[in-house]
Every structure is written in C-alpha cells, then in structure tokens.
Amino acid sequence: MSARPDTAPFRRLFARFLKEQGLPVTHQRLAVADAVFAAEGHLSVDDIERSLKDAGERIGKATIYRTLDLLVRSNLVDEHDFGEGFKRYEHRLSERPIHEHLICQHCGAVTEFESTEVLRIEATVAREFGFRPVRHKLAIYGLCAACQEKGVTVTPEGLTCPIETV
C-alpha cells in the first residue's frame, strides 16, 4: 500500500506551465494537481473532492473544475468520458503515455492496454481522407475476465442480426 509516488516533480511541471501562461500559482491549484498526480486510476470530480477533504484541504468544487481545465490544457492530465454521465481524469505521467481502455459493462472495471495498431489506423485515415489526426479515443466495452468467471453474461434483447430490411 505504499503506492504514493513523489508528486513534487509533477507539481513543479504544473507550476512551470502556470508561469508560462502568466497565471498565478495558487495553493488550491497545486493541491488539486497533487490529488490527481498522487492517484493511479481514473478519477471523478467527487473522487478528487473527497481526496482533498481527506488531506485536510477545504477547496470548492468550482475551483476543482477550473483547475482540471488547466491541467488538461497543460497536457499533464487526460479527460475521459466512459458514458457514466460525468467525466473522469487521469494523469499522463505513467509509463503508458498512449493507451486505450477496456470497460467492463457489468462491474465497471477499467483496464488499460497499449496498441500500436491504432497508430497505423491513424496513418491510414491521414492518407485516405487527408485528415490530420491529433488525438484518438478507443474504448472497448464488454465483459472482463472476472465477471465472465462469475457466470455473468450479456443479455441481448434487441433484434438479432443480420437485420432483414424487407
């Protein structure tokens, strides 16, 4: 349970970004950044708020949202939407700079994986459509191994394929 890496270097990076943009380096901004950098998973705003409260910080939700916007703009943090009705945030300082997500539709577990094939797809669309890719999001939804072992199955209730159109 010693998974608390030193966040100081990351905090310093964020401070540098703020200075470059001519923005004040406030205690609250550093505290929010710390909360995100210290965590490993995909954090909701509620997660961050709780983490700050546990750390004894008294920071309003509005400030958290405003700081997350800065963190995303600084490229130090990625914003995700896993279709839960709210956003999640993940720092980019792991050893997996580009990765995709596997989302279990039953338990909600999120697994990360890397795929160089997506880069090939990007290159293909660049060639074929003249599109200049900047960023991509690949999410695969399904059942994780643990849920399959528990005997969970997806219950299809829709019309079955192939669709007869006549």
Added chain:
Amino acid sequence: MSARPDTAPFRRLFARFLKEQGLPVTHQRLAVADAVFAAEGHLSVDDIERSLKDAGERIGKATIYRTLDLLVRSNLVDEHDFGEGFKRYEHRLSERPIHEHLICQHCGAVTEFESTEVLRIEATVAREFGFRPVRHKLAIYGLCAACQEKGVTVTPEGLTCPIETV
C-alpha cells in the same frame, strides 16, 4: 435532394421489436423512429424534435428520449457522444454496419470510415486479458482536409512532450 429512402420497412422492424417486448406500438413511437430512419447523419435530440415539428407532429421531448431508449435497445439505432455535452443518434441501416468516426476539432464535421484493424485489436485483448468484447468506440480527433486547406492549425498551449519528470 431526393435523399428520402422508404422508411416503412424499418418502421416495421421497430414495430416487430415492440411487439416482441409486449410494448404498445404507438403513433408517437413510430413517428420518432421515422424521423431517425429518414435522416442520414448523427442526430441530436433537438434535430429530431425539429424534424418532427416540421412533419406536423406534436411530440414531447420526454417521449423522444423514451423512444430513443427503445430504439437503442432494439439495436436499430446507435448512441454516440462526441463530447459536445449531449448525445447523438444514428440508425444502423446503412451499408456500413460497423464504422468509426473522424471528428474535426475545428469545424465539427464527422466522417465515417471502416477499419478491420479494430476487430484485430479486439481479438488481441480477448486473448491477452480474457476480455470478451461486445462493442467498441473509436474516435479520431484532428483537422479535416477542408480546414487544413483553409490554413487552420492546432495551437498547442500545453507543455511540450516528452515530459521531463525531474
């Protein structure tokens, strides 16, 4: 401008789905289904509401949302979230049953493309993580060809990579 395919067969499919589920086949449900089947692009709820109003239908927003839920459950319609703060809906009756999206960050244009490589990626994660893929979403964000020709460029304001972590 004759892009108005016959929606009757699709409407019949949806009616069949409703009957299979023991749900009443109402005028409103068929009207919403028609509006989605008749359109080609990725529709917002506002688009659908407007289309229904233009067709002389007086259908409340709540009914549109409730019917879209049924259409998605029937597998006749896909739900998308392109990060605009609301959902978009697209019927599945085109000749591109599985396709991915190219989203221009400047003009918002959405282009569809097919990629068999994503299926290979799905197979890989199935093998590697024991994950059973059901559905995926791949969206590539960047600049479309038209915007590039207009001289639009992405203005990076964040810290530049690679990130020095010390």
Added chain:
DNA sequence: CTCAGTGCAAACCGTTTGCAGAACG
C-alpha cells in the same frame, strides 16, 4: 375497460458562472 404511454412541468445532476472577499505577484 384496463394498463401502459404521453405531455407537461418540475426535478435532477454534473458542470459553469456571477459576485463579494481573499491572495498572488
């Protein structure tokens, strides 16, 4: 006739914004 569906409006909930007071530079 009965029960589910519809329309309306209010509730919901994550997120954004306006403003008086606090803090960075």
Added chain:
DNA sequence: CGTTCTGCAAACGGTTTGCACTGAG
C-alpha cells in the same frame, strides 16, 4: 495595490421523472 483567484450559491442545459390524462389492445 491591482489583478486574478476562490468559495459560495445560484444558474445552466441535457436528461429523467411524477402525475393526470389519453389512447392502444
């Protein structure tokens, strides 16, 4: 000290829900 930020609370906007009424079966 001026400008920007912060916290609070109210506003916002897409979506959902409660309820009296309508309509499908």
